Amino acid sequence: MTAIIGIGITPFGSFVDRTIVSLGVEAGLAALRDAEMPATRVQAGFFANALAARLFGDTTVGQNVVAALGLDGVPVVNVENACTSGSTAFYLAQLAIESGEADVVLAVGAEKMCVPGLGLIDSGSTELDTQLGLVTPASFALRATRHMHEFGTTPRQLALVAAKNRRHAELNVKAMFRKPESVEDILNSPMIADPLTRSQCCPIADGAAAILLASDRVAASLRRTVPVRSAVLRSGAYDGLPDLARWNTDHRTAQLAYEKASIGPADIDVVECHDAFTIAELMHCEALGLCELGAGGALVESGATTLGGRVPVNVSGGLLSRGHPVGATGLAQIHELVVQLRHEAGKRQVEACRAGLAHCMGGDKGGDAKSCTVVILSR
């Protein structure tokens, strides 16, 4: 078994004067200090980043971060898995420990993407869909249209997700968008791709997050550690008839994570999920089993996923309000779960918090995601 022994995160925002390496080092150092562990104890590093090669021509940035932390020689892997880069780095770190290859491993994700001329993210210029005009907001808007058609989900229910996550972010000093926004203002913000308005789309951001993992044997002598019950990575399925209203890849991945952790959705006290767009959070809640299929709109409307409700979702502010530095997000979600499970979340503390789930999803291919991760932690 593996445990989380240290966590670190930078503020998320637009930081023109910061480099990817300095952001990664800031988060990594914070995680080492949190664990009261010297850097030289780390035996492997997994570094997550999605865009540095495309934006700056920088590859293998992970070794720069690990070297700057004072570590030489250890195995370092640079992880790119679109939005799940960070959680995939966590998955690999956990595998390294479970396999016995290492007993202290650092997973760091950092992104610098607030640069002029970034444009809209797509799934790559050689993909046919991209050449036919598929941009990421359109991909999710297509799901929203179908979900509204099949289940009667309303624009107001979509906007409620953004309003909720803005309110949550007010309580998170590291989040990017911390001012509340009314449902009316969210619906009246410029339309990006029908029915998704700008406030329903997550902002790009710079930032980094880091998680230090260790074997149970090492963790036993430390304080404030959080056991990892399961960490699952799966890819999508591409047989030519994508279901845009039900996220089957989510559901498969979550089922496996629940089985491995020997718990079910009813046992989860707090969730971080991939709310890149409002419709995404609704669909993920359904696929994770927090409500019936098609009932994601009613779920957010009921207040069940708001702080104080039955199963708060994205109490950190989520991608929508915390911001989405792509390589860091998957680790930032796990960071939030750890803060909650340690009961150190202050004003945004979820009551009686014993088990948390972090869900992330990345990439787009043939109407499905490319990668999906689910991590379950409990104390």
Next chain:
Amino acid sequence: MSNRAVELPIFAEGIVGFGPPPAASPYLVGGHCSSCDRWYFPRVDRCRHCHVTLEPGSLGSRGTVYSYTIVRTKPPLGLPQPYAVAYVDLADRPLRIFMLTDPVKTDDIAIGQAVELAVTPLGVNRHGEPCRRPYFKPVTPPRIR
């Protein structure tokens, strides 16, 4: 359509075919596995399941809208602002594909709508050169609003 426009290349190779003159009606081209009878769009080298080489084949030119959206933000590839896209269930093959829809009448679209393929000069290809693109347009006459 001017003669010059007819000479513009299709945005990508192996995607669109044209029927016999004079109509030269456009149709979509995909890949077919003669071993398991699966169809692919776009055509890739090999069947994912049998690993035999795929043959090119017609996917037809008609379908039904499964979902759609109108992209209103700054468009890529020289596409118009706004432009509309959809997932379409093909009439002739068991495929649900992503495609542009009528670039002029972007609002005339609905789930369940019957559509047929057309080709027009539209935007630039990934090398920045003006090109033609396929799109689906309604088969039924536009609804009176």
